[in-house]
Amino acid sequence: MKPIKLRPFAVLALAGISIFACKKSDQRFPEGIEHVVVIGVDGLSPDGIKKASTPVLDSMVANGVVKWNVRTVLTSSSSQNWASMIMGAGPEQHGIINNDWEMDDHTLPPVVQEPDGRFPTIFSLIRKNKPDAEIGTSYHWGGFGRLFQKNAVNHDKHFSTEDSTASDFISYIKTKKPTFAFMHLDHVDHAGHHDGHGTPAYYKSVSKADSLIGKVLEGIKEAGIEESTLVIITADHGGIGYGHGGATPQEAEIAMILYGKDVKKGYELKQQVYTYDLAATIAFAFNLTPPYAWIGRAIKPAFEGFDEPENLYLGQETIAQPVIYPDKKLYAQAGGLYINEKPSVKMSTPVSGGQIRYTTDGSEPDSSSAIYSNPFSLDRTTVIKARSFDGSGNESLVTTAYFRVLKETNGHGLTTTFYEGNELKEIPDYGKLKKGQSWVSQEVGTNTEQISSLFKNGNSSFALKFEGFIQIDKEGEYLFSTSSDDGSMLYIDGQKVVDNNGNHGVMEETGTIKLTAGKHAIRVEFYNNGGGFWLDAFYKGPGIAKQLIPADKLFLK
CATH class of the missing domain: 2.60.40 (Immunoglobulin-like)
Structure with missing residues (x-):
C-alpha cells in the first residue's frame, strides 16, 4: 500500500483542527456548583454595608469575594438594573430604559427576544439547558416579577414585606433545593426614600437585610446543599439624599459579594465589574454558553484557579x-x-x-x-x-x-410663597392653586422641617415660588442650574433660563444667559408631586466658580 501524501494546505488544515481542539479543551469552569442562590437587596449601597451592623455580610466578605464599586447601568434606577442583572446586557440591548417599562407599553424593543417578547434572561437560559431544573424566585418588589419569563420558573411568589419574602424563600430552598433561586428584598430602598440614605433608619434597614441573609444561609445549610451552593449578594443601585437615578458614585456604584462553593476566600476583585456581569457569572458557574446578545462577562477571578484578566488595565488608583x-x-x-x-x-x-x-x-x-x-x-x-x-x-x-x-440680613433674601398641590406632574398654574404662607428665604432651597409642617392631612404635594433680585457684579455670560426633586424652573428678568420640569428624582439642568452688571429680577418655581423633595440653585460666571447662589447676592428689592 502506498503511503498517503498530504498537500501543504491539508497539513495546515489538520494543524488548525488540532489547535482548535486544544483551545476548546482548555476552556475551564468551576467544578461542583450545583446550586446558585442570588439575594438582591434594592438600594443597598457599599456605604450601608460598611457603616451598618452587618455581621453576616462582613463574614461573607472575609470568607468570600467582594467588589465594592460595581458600576450600574444608567439611569441608576431599579427596573433597568434588575433587568440588566438577569439579562446579561444593558438597556440598549434589552430595551428596559426606565421604571415605567411594561411588556405592553414601551418604546424600545429588545435586540432579540424570547417568544414572550422579553430579552433572554438567566432564567430562560438555565431552563433551556436544564429542562428539569428547579428554578424559582420570591420577591418583595412586584416590579421584579415583570422582568423574567414566567414559563422558565417553577416558583414565582410576590410578598408585601421583607419578612414574608424571606420566609417563603427559605421554605422554598429547604423543600425544593432549587438549581437556581433569586430573592429580592425592597425594604432598604424604602428606608432610603423615606428617611434618607446614610441616616440611622437606613442603616437599621441594612442590618435587617443582613439578618435575613443570615437566615437564608442557615436555610441553605439545613437543606443540605451548602457544600455545593454559590451565593451572590447584589443590589440595583445606591442612593443619595432621599433618592437615586443620577450619575454619581453614591447612586451608580454597588457592592457584589460572592460566597460559597469554589469561591476564593478573603479576596477583593480587581477586574472592573458591571451589574450585567451577574448573569454571565451564573452561566459560567453552571458551564453554560451565554446568548451572543449578552454583553456581560463572567467574573472568573472570583473562583479558585482563575486569575485576573491578562489584559486588565487598572489605570491610576x-x-x-x-x-x-x-x-x-x-x-x-x-x-x-x-x-x-x-x-x-x-x-x-x-x-x-x-x-x-x-x-x-x-x-x-x-x-x-x-x-x-x-x-x-x-x-x-x-x-x-x-x-x-x-x-x-x-x-x-x-x-x-x-x-x-x-454679614447682615437687612434687605437680603427672596420672598417665598407656599401653595397647596394635588398630585402635581409639572410646574403648575399658580393662579389655580390655594395660596398659603409667605416668608423670606435667605437662599433658594427647601427647609424640609418647615415645609412639612405646612402639609394638611398628609398631603405632600405642593409648590413654591421664590421671587426677588440677584446682584451681578460683572457683565458677561452666566450659567444657572437647578437641582431638584421634583420639577423646577429658573427665570431671570422674566426669561426662562433653566427648565427642570417634570416628575423625577434629584436631577440637575442648566441654562445660560448674558447679563449686565447690576440687579436683575430672579424667580424660581418649584413643585413636589409627593414624598421626598429637594431644591438647590447654582450659578457660574466671569471669575465666579460654580456655586450655590450666595445669600449675599440675593435681595428682596
Missing part, C-alpha cells in the same frame, strides 16, 4: 476623598450658610498617611495646591475644593464645600 466639615447630609451640600459669623473650615482624610491639598478659589486642587494642616476661618463666601494624595502619587476625586457668608 483612585483613593478615598477627604471630608470637609460640616459634611454633606442627605442632599445638603458640604459647608453651609453662616449669618453674622465666620465659618471655620476643618478637613480630614481617611487615607492612612494621606495628605490633603485644597483651593479657595473654586479651581481644581493638584499636587502644587496648598496643604491642609489646621482649621482656618473664612470672612466671605468661598468655594473650598480638596483632594487626598498618598505617598505613591495616587489621588482622590475632588470634595467640594460651599461656605456662604452673610
